Amino acid sequence: DQQVKQNSPSLSVQEGRISILNCDYTNSMFDYFLWYKKYPAEGPTFLISISSIKDKNEDGRFTVFLNKSAKHLSLHIVPSQPGDSAVYFCAACYSGNTPLVFGKGTRLSVIA
Amino acid sequence: DTAVSQTPKYLVTQMGNDKSIKCEQNLGHDTMYWYKQDSKKFLKIMFSYNNKELIINETVPNRFSPKSPDKAHLNLHINSLELGDSAVYFCASSQDSEGGEKLFFGSGTQLSVL
Numbered sequence: 001d002q003q004v005k006q007n008s009p010s011l012s013v014q015e016g017r018i019s020i021l022n023c024d025y026t027n028s029m030f031d032y033f034l035w036y037k038k039y040p041a042e043g044p045t046f047l048i049s050i051s052s053i054k055d056k057n058e059d060g061r062f063t064v065f066l067n068k069s070a071k072h073l074s075l076h077i078v079p080s081q082p083g084d085s086a087v088y089f090c091a092a093c094y095s096g097n098t099p100l101v102f103g104k105g106t107r108l109s110v111i112a
Numbered sequence: 113d114t115a116v117s118q119t120p121k122y123l124v125t126q127m128g129n130d131k132s133i134k135c136e137q138n139l140g141h142d143t144m145y146w147y148k149q150d151s152k153k154f155l156k157i158m159f160s161y162n163n164k165e166l167i168i169n170e171t172v173p174n175r176f177s178p179k180s181p182d183k184a185h186l187n188l189h190i191n192s193l194e195l196g197d198s199a200v201y202f203c204a205s206s207q208d209s210e211g212g213e214k215l216f217f218g219s220g221t222q223l224s225v226l
Binding site: 034036041042043044045046049089091099100101102104105 | 116121145152153154155156157160168170202204214215216217218219220
């Protein structure tokens with residue numbers, strides 16, 4: 001039972017353009033969402049997060065949008081750079097002692 | 113200076129063997145975790161420890177036994193290894209166990225059981 005779904009296994013974008021990575025969730029109790037970035041042979045690293053009380057959070061080139069009614073969130077990267085090429089994991093949890101639930105990841109390739 | 117370090121990076125072994133993976137964090141965090149990334153690429157929680165106490169034990173076979181000698185270390189011992197145990201195992205840490213806190217991951221241990 002996948003509670004966090006990333007339906008696009010891969011995405012290719014031209015350098016300088018916008019990358020949009022999508023994530024859907026099924027558990028309405030989730031109230032905190034995170035994006036992680038993973039390079040080959042490394043562990044995931046935290047990128048950006050959003051609480052369910054917000055619908056947008058921005059950090060430099062990265063913006064996460066949350067649509068609670070649709071149980072959908074997206075990560076926007078503008079402008080995309082070749083160094084952004086990595087696997088991006090969406091993760092979610094709810095308040096209290098709950099572990100992060102991860103999606104399967106989307107491999108982003110930014111082409112120069 | 114690596115924040116979360118785990119060893120070994122690669123582990124190749126025969127079915128039925130017993131092996132351990134070590135993890136150390138120098139971030140002063142209270143909570144440590146083991147995650148497993150299987151062939152389908154899902155990252156799933158296995159265990160979490162808060163100040164050396166077991167907090168979460170997801171449905172993991174009892175062949176897997178975590179050991180936390182202190183809050184900076186969380187080792188994973190696996191008995192009687194099976195083919196299905198082949199995966200990448202990630203150690204992680206966070207400041208507390210309330211969830212929603214960002215995790216800091218180690219670089220992973222690729223376990224191959226032959």
